[in-house]
Amino acid sequence: MDCAFADARYPPRSTHHYCREMPTAKRLMQVSDSIDIAADPDRLYEMVSDPTRMGEWSPENLGATVLNPAPDGAAFVGMVFDGRNKRGSVNWVTRCTVTAAEPGAHFAFRVDAIGPKTPRLKGANASWEYRFAPAEGGRTRVTETWFDDRIKWPDSVAAIFDRVVTRGMTFPEFQRKNIAKTLEALRAAAESR
Secondary structure, three states: OOHHHOOOOOOOOOOOOEEEEEOOOOOOOEEEEEEEEOOOHHHHHHHHOOHHHHHHOOOOEEEEEEOOOOOOOOOOOOOEEEEEEEEOOEEEEEEEEEEEEEOOOEEEEEEEEEEOOOOOEEEEEEEEEEEEEEOHHHOEEEEEEEEEOOOOOOHHHHHHHHHHHOOOOOHHHHHHHHHHHHHHHHHHHHHOO
């Protein structure tokens, strides 16, 4: 991952190897964190690019159903899945579309719709990205990034909404914690085999 985009005004707030936050004029629209894992990048990509398994390491996701699976089960650009999520007592479903599927290198998807039981409310919500790069000692650096795609939302509306649904935090603060938990759980799962 190229560190040229890191902003010195926002020092790392993580115990992981690398953390990047990209500021905007009014609100933070992106949060990233990285971790080095003793596993092959192709294997890590295979784990992360299977949305049915995301619930194994995500603190909110409970898994997913792929709506248009490939015959070999591999992720592909345009693959659509419904992700089941839970935060406290609140459950919701997201409809997601894969936007990058490069084995061993890059997996990404965007959230196209959301709803309590069915993803009926369409609109830009968020995008997620995972990058895999060689690290020291034969390890793989996995970088997870959350992008706030609610660019049309007024900052004041986003601030109120965020604090209500995260119980007092902004989404960047909340997602920073979730990303750290996800990466630690992914490392534990990958290194236990």
